[in-house]
Amino acid sequence: MSQSDLDEELSLEVGEIARLLSYILFLLVSAGMFFAAGDIPTSRFEKLGAGAFPQFVFAGIFLICAIAIVLTVPKIPARAYGQLFNQAILWARKCYLVFVCLAALGVYLVAMPWLGFSLASLIFLFGLQMALLPRSLNTIFIAAIVAVVFSYGLNMLFADIFTVFLPKGVF
Template identity: 40%
Template sequence: MSSSAPSRQTRSSDRVVVDTDTRRASALAHLLLNGTLLVLFGALFVQAGALPSSAWEPLGAGSFPRLVLAVLMLINLGIMAQEWLHYRGAPSAAAGLVKRWLWRQRLAFGVLALFVLYILGVPMLGFRLASLAFLILVQFALGARRPRSLAIAAVIAVTFSFGLDWLFRDVFIISLPRGPFS
C-alpha cells in the first residue's frame, strides 16, 4: 500500500453514522426528484389536453398521453409518500453532508448545466453549431485534454453534429433547427 493512498480503515460507529446520513439524504433526494417529475408530468398533462382532436379517434389525440401521465403522477405520489416516511424516520444528517455530496457530483451537474445551455442554444445557433459546441465541451469536461484525445473529440463532435443534421435533413426528410449561420 502506497503512502499516498487514503486509509480504508473505519470504525463501526463511523459506518452507522454514514449509513443513517445516507438514508436520510437518499430519501430527501428521492422526494425532490419525484416532486420535480410530478410538476413536469402535471405540466405535460395540461399541455396534452390541447392536442388537436381527430375524426378517427373518439377520445381525442391527448387521451392516451394524459392517461400515461396520470399514471406516472400517481406513481410519483406513491414514491413520495414512501420516501416521506423514510425521511421522517431517519435522524438528522451530519453537518456538511450536502456540500460533500454536491462536490462529489460536480461532474454530473456540470454536464447537466452544459445540456441546459445546449437546449437553450439550439434555437439560437441551430442544431449543427449547438451540437458541435456541446459535444466538444462535454468531452473536454469528461477529461479529453491531450492532443490525441482532443482530436478524437473534435472528430466525434463534427461527425455527430453535422452527420446527424445531414441524416435527418437528407435521409429522413426532417428539418432540424437551422440557426442564423445555416
C-alpha cells in the first residue's frame, strides 16, 4: 500500500470519528432539550402538555443518534482513535488564530459592561488587528484609526441618529 493510500484511509477513519463525535454531541443536546421541554408550562386546555411534541421530536433525535452511534463504532479501527488526537493537535496549531479571535471576543464580551461599548470596542478592535495584521508603522496607524472610528463612531451614530444608547460602563 502506498503512502497516499494510507493517508486517504487515515483521513476516512478520522472522518468517521468526527462523525461519531457529532452523533454523540447531538445525542447529548437532544437529551438535554428533551428534559428542558418537560419544563414548558402547560395550560388547562392541554392534556399532554405544551412540551409533549418537543419531547417527542427530541426523543426521536436521541433514538436516531443512538442507532447511528451503535452502527458507527464497529466501522472504526482502534488505531484511528489515537490518530484523531494527533490530527486535532495539528489542526489546532495550524488554526491558532481562530482561538486567538475567540479568546479576544470572550474578553471583549466580559469587559464591555465595565469598560463600556466604546472603550471595550477600541481595545478589542485594536488588539485583534495587532494580532492579525503584519506590524509596521503604517499598519499600526491604520489599525488605530479603524479602531477609533468603529468604536467611538458607531457609538455616536447609534446615540445621535438612532437614539439607541450602547452600554456606557463604569469608566
